[in-house]
Amino acid sequence: MEFKLVDKLDSEYQVEIIPCFEDYEISRYSDIFNKIKNQGLFEGKIGTKYSLNQNDVNGISTLVFVGIGKKDELTYDSWYKSLVSLFEKMKINLLKNILFYSFECDNLNIKNMLKGIILSFSAANYKFDRYMTTKLGETEVKIDIYTNKSEDLDELLNIRDAINLTRDLVNEPSNILTPEEFGNRCIEQVKGLDVEINVYDENWIKENNLNALYEVGKASVNKPRFIVMKYFGDKQSDKTISFVGKGLTYDSGGYSIKSSDGMVTMKCDMAGAASVLSLIILLAKQNLKINVFGVIPTCENMINGNGFKPGDVIGSLSGKTIEIISTDAEGRLALADGVYYAAKNLNSDLIIDIATLTGACGIALGTKYAAIIDNDESIFNKLNDASKNTVDSIWRLPGDKEYLSTLKSDIADYKNIGGRYGGTITAGLFVGEFTLGKPWAHIDIAYVAWNDFSTKIFPKKGATGAVVELLYNFCKNSQ
Structure with a gap:
């Protein structure tokens, strides 16, 4: 698909899309809009549309009036969702x-208006069909956006591509995207960019005492990797931020085995890493x-005679010991080594x-919301601004240190789960114990990274690409 800004109407278009406020006169095709409005056929209410075929308007195949509600109530969220609904239904x-007619109002500047068009179109038309013998068909449509404003689309298209890359990686079957292959994909993706990358194998992981990651991954024939x-x-x-992404390319639950239904989508357990x-x-x-570092501890959580078991005590890069209560609470173990490496070895400031850490988050x-646990409210405030x-959408949960008492072990420094209550909080706090007190x-993106059903934000099953734009905005605001 191709997007272009135009300030002249020199071409004929198969479809023209005209956004319409419920309470504000539109400048283009206002006579037609007023006619259908007076007839009670269309009022511009949010989420509605009205189409005229080529017999109604000379020289135009189809006019599509899209309702975007009252002008002072328009938000980016409502704009985006209206367009997802529209594009999903169009052939x-x-x-x-x-041709898409632009507009601008106090609640939505031209850049966010354009972003809504590009990202909603991408969401509505996303396909993952690489393993189908009969493809779903390429989307080769060209979209011209009529505006007298000058705006660089490159950033918006790069955001779209980053979100789609995340979707593609998370949708990959786990027999294809092993930890080793994930490392190879990282190398390939950053080639030609000003990015340094190292992919460390299982021998390096063991020799350098990333013991928690090693224990989680050792039962699989597909050995772990540590990507920096x-x-x-x-x-x-000299200021740096480290982003550490959980990279479980498959999670069976280990000896604390998941149900059959619970295993089907566990290729998505590397959405944070993606x-x-x-x-x-x-x-x-x-x-x-x-200056940003990306740290990815990646492995598979499988079962064999060499696998870690409930009741085991394992080590970690930090030197702290962990009693295993559930082998299905494995992501926090991999993250423990990842965040400690970021704090100690990389000396990151943040x-x-x-x-995708806990079912309790859902x-x-x-x-709708990803959960935030933090040790500094100002970090949440910056993440919230970035959203x-x-x-x-994000929601801050309490990081009360009293919850840590549930992680006390009788035989080790920590247990890897804190019991039935407050599971998202205790899991997050467990990870935080390995950050050396750094900001x-x-x-926790467990229930926003993957769709089991269509939503207004992403009308497809599978990977959503959640939080990529939020993280980018956070970095952009932190320059």
Whole structure:
């Protein structure tokens, strides 16, 4: 698909899309809009549309009036969702060109208006069909956006590509995207960019005492990897941020085995790692003036005679010991080594980990919000600011240290789960114990990274690409 800004109407289009406020006169085709409005056929209410075929308007195949509600109530969220609904229902594969009329109002500037068009179109038309013998069909339509404003689309298209890369990686079957292959993909994706990368194998992991990661991954024939990416966009500064992404390319639950239904989608347990890779690529493409490290502990949690077991005590890079209560609480173990490496070896000033960590997150917040646990409210405030004018929603949960008492073990420094209650909080706090007290935030994306059903934000099953734009905005605001 191709997007272009135009300030002249020199071409004929198969479809023209005209956004319409419920309470505000439109400048284009106002006579037609007023006619259908007076007839009670269309009023511009949010989420509605009205189409006229080519017999109604001379020389135009189809006019589509899209309702976007009252002008002072319009938000980026409502704009985006209206367009997802529109684009999902259009037979895009049959079209070659579309004209979209832009607008601007106090609640939605031109850049966010354009972003909504590009990202909603991408969400509605995303396909993962690489393993189908009969493909779903390429979307080759050209979309011209009529505006007299000058705006660079490159950043918006790079954001779209980063989100789609995350979706593609998370949708990959786990027999294809092993830890080794994930490392290879990282190398391939950053090639040609100003990014340093090292992919360390299981021997390095063992020799360098990343024992928690090693224990989780040792039962699989597909051995773990530890991936470190470095982007130095501001060589005049020694300040760095580390993003640590959970990279479980498959999670059976280990000896605390998941149900059959619970295992089917567990290829998605590396969504945090995929978002970190996509973020690093996006930062490098945009040449942001910031220093960022991407850390990915990646492995499979499988079962064999060599696998770790409930009741075991394992070590970690930090030297702290952990009693295993559940082998299905494995992501926090991999993250423990990842965040400690970021704090100690990389000496980062701020650490943010991203993980599909707990089922409890869905119980607490449903499928709309990612959960945040942090040790500094100012970090949450910055993340919250970064979420504005995106469809990435976050909610701060309490990081009360009293919850840590549930992680006390009788035979080791910690247990790896804290019991039935407050599971998202205790899991996050467990990870935070390995950050050496550095400023830190944990983002649990367990129920926003993957769709089991269509939503207004992403109308497909599978990987959503959640929080990539939020993380990018956070970095952009931190320059």
